[in-house]
Amino acid sequence: MTQANPNFEDKSGQKVPSVTFRTRKNDEWINVTSEELFAGKTVVVFSLPGAFTPTCSSTHLPRYNELAKTFKANGVDDIVCMSVNDTFVMNAWAADQESDNVTLIPDGNGEFTDGMGLLVDKNDLGFGKRSWRYSMLVKDGVVDKMFIEPDLPGDPFEVSDADTMLEYLAPGATKPQAVSIFTKPGCPYCSKAKALLKDKGYDFEEIVMGAGATLTSLKAVSGRDTVPQVFIGGKHIGGSDDLETYFK
Template identity: 90%
Template sequence: MTQTNPNFENKEGQKVPSVTFRTRQNDEWVNVTSDELFAGKTVVVFSLPGAFTPTCSSTHLPRYNELAATFKANGVDDIVCMSVNDTFVMNAWAADQESDNVTLIPDGNGEFTDGMGLLVDKKDLGFGKRSWRYSMLVKDGVVDKMFIEPDLPGDPFEVSDADTMLDYVAPGASKPSAVSLFTKPGCPFCVKAKALLTDKGYSFEEIVLGTSASLTSLKAISGRDTVPQVFIGGKHIGGSVELEAHLSA
């Protein structure tokens, strides 16, 4: 069933807007066109109100990044995050976030978002014109499916999430377990644990003692004071030796 919003036109079956995006790459200006992003490709797009904003940073972008390999395994060539922000803001956000598997595109003038009919006024927040939150599947430049958030106060986040899109793209696809590991600089066993996870195709969050966590946090969560300590799918696996045994099993 097609998800609709009475206040926004659903663009399924229509071509995406033809726009040239001004991006900054390696300290140089680089123009990126809609054709470069979408022609001959299957692309998932999710658009959000702003870089560095709470829901966008804590959930929306990280989950698409986490599921990127699963999307790719099911025929998606690229995942694009769109926001009405300039390229400097988007680049800084990319550096700050879990976004290695997502292409962040600055729709600085709001042209693409306006062409999608989803440019909204958020002057009450001091944001000016921004994108309504939505996601879509685009095939060779044509919108195949859209999930537009309902017209509710605030910033609803109910249908444009990565899991909803993946369920549409590949119903029943196996989703990767969330993986976190505590490490510290200069730890050879931590290096081994990360290599083991990488070799098995796991994406993981690294929590570095002294930077993003303390020894007290590690002891409180794992009951241990040595690193690495690995957690997969909410289960405490242990150190590198226990991780190797777990992955072998």
């Protein structure tokens, strides 16, 4: 298993490295600088070992994306995900993930990560040089707070998560509830329920029947075979009329 460098430095109070990132957007190369990312802004950064890797894909990135509106309601201008991957890999990962609210930045040469003192060898995994997992709050280009994962074998994930950062930034902040809705194309009651959720300010995951979800799945989770079926915070609310009652 990979051991972290035991001499990781908390760089709170220091400026972030000045780096030019090579990104690819709309089939064009676009340079993005550290100054563009951080100058005059409050930015949450989380860095991880690699796109498409299990913890990064299942938890780290999706949770920051899920809490993005809460972060922004508490003064954060942008959330940046950093990884020592090239822009093609990061773009493909962004398309594959729940990441609309997060800016994915490819630190392809590891310059930014090296400047943060967090570039480590993952040669035993065939990864080469990668970032140790960490998060930080950056204000106008200066590190305000860092959460660096402990020096343990493997890929610890204990302190760089979105909830830990939010608790530091805004203790007691109200977090959004997870909302899902099962729908069918052309269903007027589904449209009504979605409009009601939007009107109440709820973000939701739409699960369209026939696009990976079956009637069997719907019955298994809701006990019903009609749509829409709405779930809020793990609780089954029901159809559009049930949703209206819930909000009343």
